[in-house]
Every structure is written in structure tokens, then in C-alpha cells.
Amino acid sequence: MRRGLMRCALLALATAGVVRGAGPQLVPLSGASDVPPAPWHVAGLPKQTKPLTRFKLETLDGERVLRIEAERSYGNLVHPLAADTSGHLLRWRWRIAEPNPLIDLRHKEGDDSMVKVCAFFDEPLSAVPFVERQLLRLARSVSSEPLPAATVCYLWDNKLAPGTALHNAFTHRLRLLVLRGPESAPLQWQAEQRDVAADYKRLFGDESDSVPPLLGIGVGADADNTHARSVAHVADLVLE
Numbered sequence: 001m002r003r004g005l006m007r008c009a010l011l012a013l014a015t016a017g018v019v020r021g022a023g024p025q026l027v028p029l030s031g032a033s034d035v036p037p038a039p040w041h042v043a044g045l046p047k048q049t050k051p052l053t054r055f056k057l058e059t060l061d062g063e064r065v066l067r068i069e070a071e072r073s074y075g076n077l078v079h080p081l082a083a084d085t086s087g088h089l090l091r092w093r094w095r096i097a098e099p100n101p102l103i104d105l106r107h108k109e110g111d112d113s114m115v116k117v118c119a120f121f122d123e124p125l126s127a128v129p130f131v132e133r134q135l136l137r138l139a140r141s142v143s144s145e146p147l148p149a150a151t152v153c154y155l156w157d158n159k160l161a162p163g164t165a166l167h168n169a170f171t172h173r174l175r176l177l178v179l180r181g182p183e184s185a186p187l188q189w190q191a192e193q194r195d196v197a198a199d200y201k202r203l204f205g206d207e208s209d210s211v212p213p214l215l216g217i218g219v220g221a222d223a224d225n226t227h228a229r230s231v232a233h234v235a236d237l238v239l240e
Contacts, residue, residue, distance in 0.1 A: 025087065026079050026217060026239045030064045031057060036077060043218075044075045050224050065235040068115055068221045070100075072228070076118070076220035083122075085214050085239075088197040092117060092237040096186040099158050102226035105176060111169040111225050115232035116153045116176075118218040119196040123149035127208040132172055148215050149173060150204050154194060156180040156232070165203060175203040189235075 027037050034056045044052050053075030058067050066077070096114055104110030128136060128149050139147050151174045157164075160178045168174035177199060179192055197211040219234055 025081075025085075026237060029057065029066045029219075029234065029237055033057065036066065040077055040079050042075055043078050048074065050074055053221050053223075055219075060233060063235065065233045066219065066237075068219065068232045068234065070112070070114075070221040070223040070230050072223055074222040074224045076218045078216055078218045080216045081214050081239075083213055087214070087239040088195055088211075089193065089240040090117070090119065090196050090217070090238070091191075091193045091240065093189050093191050093235045094156060094180075094232060095189045096156055096184075096230070096232050098229065098231040099186055100223055100226060100228045100230035101158060102228045103158060105155070105157060105160065105166060105169065105178075108169045109225055112222045112228070112230075113153075113155050113220065114158070114230040115221050115234065116155045116219070117192075117234070117237070118151055118153040118220065119200070120148035120215040120218065121150040121152070121200055121204075121212045122215050123204065123208055123212045129172075129207070135171070136173070150200065150207070150212070151175070152177065152196060152199050152203055154179050154192065154199075156184070156190075158182050177203065 027040060029036055031037055036055055036057060042052060042055060051071065051073040053073045054069040055077045056067050057064055094115055100112060100114050102110060103112045103114065136147060136149055153174060153176050155176055155178050157178045159182060161181045162178055164178040166176050168176060180190055184190060200211050217239060221230055221232055223229055
């Protein structure tokens with residue numbers, strides 16, 4: 001039982017990434033270098049032995065975009081935010097280059113993502129249900145980094161319809177909202193705009209009546225559970 005609780009706690013920790021205090025807005029994912037600019041950084045599971053998802057900037061159709069390649073891998077590109085960040089409107093564009101048909105978010109063995117954009121919230125521990133609270137305390141006891149108590153992730157999925165909301169198969173600390181489904185064709189850019197505060201209320205309203213501060217924003221993809229591969233791109237990620 002304890003090993004199962006630790007697995008869930010560490011998965012939540014890795015999904016949230018490493019969140020540290022930084023500037024009040026997102027540094028653009030652009031530039032001449034292939035490496036995303038600081039404070040963007042890659043975060044994986046504690047003591048991760050599986051490959052990390054690969055993140056690099058590349059030129060596509062004449063513009064600099066972020067390429068996200070997951071191949072039997074796990075990893076997130078994380079941007080920490082200052083405690084006084086007030087922006088709640090998140091905008092970006094994304095597309096799928098190579099889909100992963102084995103993903104099924106409803107089951108642990110299919111719990112991967114082709115691309116996701118996540119918002120990390122500093123929900124008070126007192127608002128977290130008792131069992132989940134113990135998971136958080138366990139995770140925080142093995143990490144020197146703060147662990148967000150609530151994470152909202154937006155996904156492009158190949159099975160579920162847009163608007164589908166569900167909990168992560170491993171932890172209730174991570175809740176998912178599908179924005180694009182099988183009706184959206186690969187290789188076509190799609191633009192998104194989300195009020196992350198409103199989405200927090202929708203997905204975590206059973207725990208808190210108020211919206212806690214944002215701790216960070218993340219972009220990721222994984223294919224470690226399906227043992228497969230996917231490629232996606234993200235551009236123009238802005239927090240207003």
C-alpha cells in the first residue's frame with residue numbers, strides 16, 4: 001500500500017515539475033538557440049531512469065516553435081512564476097505531427113499525452129481531502145522543491161471528445177481537460193485561449209471556492225506507459 005501511495009505522489013510531483021520563484025510572466029519560447037530559454041527547464045520523475053521527453057526550438061514554416069518528442073519517455077518543460085502573478089488568461093497554438101494511437105487516459109496503461117499545457121496552483125493543504133493530503137505530505141517529505149496541490153492540464157487527445165474533463169489515472173491532484181479530440185486533423189495548427197482560473201473552479205471546485213495563486217506553467221508529452229512515440233509543436237504561449 002505504501003509503495004502505491006509513493007508512486008502516485010511521485011507521479012504528481014513529476015507532473016508538476018520543479019516550481020521555483022521567478023519573474024511574473026512567461027519568457028517566450030523562441031530565439032536562435034535550440035534550447036528553450038531560462039527559466040524554462042525540463043523536469044522529470046525523481047531518480048528517473050526512463051528517457052526524458054525531448055524539447056527543442058526549431059524553425060517550422062518560417063517561425064520558431066517548440067518541438068516536443070516523446071518516445072517511451074516522460075518529461076515536462078516548466079516555467080516557474082512569482083507569487084504575485086495575477087495573469088489567468090493563457091493563450092497558445094499547437095499541432096500534432098505524429099499521433100500516438102495507443103493513448104487512453106481512462107486507464108493507467110494508456111495514461112500518456114501527445115501534448116499538454118498545464119497550470120500549477122498553490123491550493124491550501126487544508127482544502128485537500130485527507131488521503132490526498134497524506135500523499136502530498138509524503139511527496140513533499142522526499143523533495144526539497146514545493147509541490148503544487150492542484151494541477152490543471154489541457155490536452156490534445158485522439159479518443160476523447162473536446163470538453164471531456166477527467167482525473168489523471170494515477171492521482172486526483174492532476175485533473176485534465178480535453179480541448180482537441182479525434183475531429184482535429186494532425187499537421188494543422190489550432191489556437192487556444194483559456195481562463196485558467198475558471199477552469200480551476202470547474203475542475204477543483206469540489207475542494208475550494210477561491211482560486212489559489214499560480215505557481216507555474218508547463219508544457220509536456222509522455223509515452224512511457226504506452227511504450228510508443230508522438231511528436232507535437234507548441235507556439236505563441238502567453239500568460240496575460
